[in-house]
Amino acid sequence: MEEEQKENLPRAAESGPVSGQGQVKQRSRLDGQELPVKATPAAYVKDFSDPVYKEIAVTNGQINRMTRDELRIKLAELYLETRGVKDVLRKRLKNYYKKQKLTQTLLIKPECSDTYYDYICVIDFEATCEENNPPEYLHEIIEFPVALVNTRTLEIEDTFQEYVKPELKPKLTEFCTKLTGITQDMVDKAGSFPDVLQRVVDWMREKELGIKCRYAVLTDGSWDMSKFLNVQCHLSSIEYPRFAKKWINIRKSYGNFYKVPRTQTKLASMLEKMGMKYEGRPHCGLDDSLNIARIAIRMLQDGCELRMNERLHGGQLTSLPNTSPLESAPPPYSPWQKI
Ligand SMILES: [Mg+2]
Numbered sequence: 001m002e003e004e005q006k007e008n009l010p011r012a013a014e015s016g017p018v019s020g021q022g023q024v025k026q027r028s029r030l031d032g033q034e035l036p037v038k039a040t041p042a043a044y045v046k047d048f049s050d051p052v053y054k055e056i057a058v059t060n061g062q063i064n065r066m067t068r069d070e071l072r073i074k075l076a077e078l079y080l081e082t083r084g085v086k087d088v089l090r091k092r093l094k095n096y097y098k099k100q101k102l103t104q105t106l107l108i109k110p111e112c113s114d115t116y117y118d119y120i121c122v123i124d125f126e127a128t129c130e131e132n133n134p135p136e137y138l139h140e141i142i143e144f145p146v147a148l149v150n151t152r153t154l155e156i157e158d159t160f161q162e163y164v165k166p167e168l169k170p171k172l173t174e175f176c177t178k179l180t181g182i183t184q185d186m187v188d189k190a191g192s193f194p195d196v197l198q199r200v201v202d203w204m205r206e207k208e209l210g211i212k213c214r215y216a217v218l219t220d221g222s223w224d225m226s227k228f229l230n231v232q233c234h235l236s237s238i239e240y241p242r243f244a245k246k247w248i249n250i251r252k253s254y255g256n257f258y259k260v261p262r263t264q265t266k267l268a269s270m271l272e273k274m275g276m277k278y279e280g281r282p283h284c285g286l287d288d289s290l291n292i293a294r295i296a297i298r299m300l301q302d303g304c305e306l307r308m309n310e311r312l313h314g315g316q317l318t319s320l321p322n323t324s325p326l327e328s329a330p331p332p333y334s335p336w337q338k339i
């Protein structure tokens with residue numbers, strides 16, 4: 001029921017009165033027409049007692065039967081983004097009507113700035129690698145980028161980027177340089193990981209993240225934190241930063257929100273399904289972060305409340321239920337400061 005909880009809609013209601021199996025037929029409510037609903041199975045109202053949920057369910061049923069062209073026409077009429085595959089367009093239109101109806105009935109406030117993150121920090125590390133990494137290969141972080149998304153303006157407000165000097169294997173492989181565009185010279189001139197992390201922390205504190213602003217870290221998959229950062233902190237003999245203990249795995253959020261199988265949530269697929277093209281150089285950490293940020297912004301526009309959904313607990317990667325309270329990441333501290 002994860003997706004349905006997110007949508008606040010019981011699936012039975014979606015396929016109920018509009019399914020055409022001898023039940024009450026409904027006309028489109030896309031234009032806000034109020035039509036009486038006669039069939040009211042108990043299951044519909046069990047958890048969603050306000051009649052508005054039934055209205056939303058009827059509208060959703062209608063949207064489910066629209067073709068891609070019909071969806072695009074409707075979105076264009078509403079001055080909404082028309083790019084993307086059918087599932088994405090469908091979700092966008094459903095969300096528009098859901099938000100409109102809930103706002104009209106005052107079940108949600110039009111502005112809920114005190115209940116959501118103000119900022120999202122998109123982080124996509126680049127790390128040392130070989131063409132065929134042996135299973136025990138220890139990846140060292142060589143690029144630390146951050147793209148700062150303002151969730152109110154839906155803009156990338158600032159970026160951070162520094163390269164990092166690897167210590168275990170200071171010489172980059174040709175494969176690694178080809179893949180990431182990071183040269184030996186770039187890492188030779190770079191600071192150590194603890195120094196770079198310190199500058200990230202200073203930068204985040206300047207933005208008052210976790211101090212005056214609520215924020216969360218967002219990554220493309222689980223590995224950036226559970227593998228790369230975790231291993232790097234061990235190698236650098238520093239404490240794993242508290243601000244990165246919970247994060248939003250956008251692949252998971254994307255799959256749940258647009259109902260796309262997890263196998264289709266790689267960066268290139270997510271962009272393609274949204275009708276967007278990768279901008280910049282793939283595997284440049286900052287460009288990857290900026291492209292992930294573009295997806296996150298589009299998801300926020302489509303009404304997805306991106307929530308922290310994974311965490312590192314006792315060194316182990318675990319999932320956070322979407323029912324857990326929405327809390328900001330803590331203020332960042334310098335890597336040596338014991339809390
Ligand atoms: Mg990358």
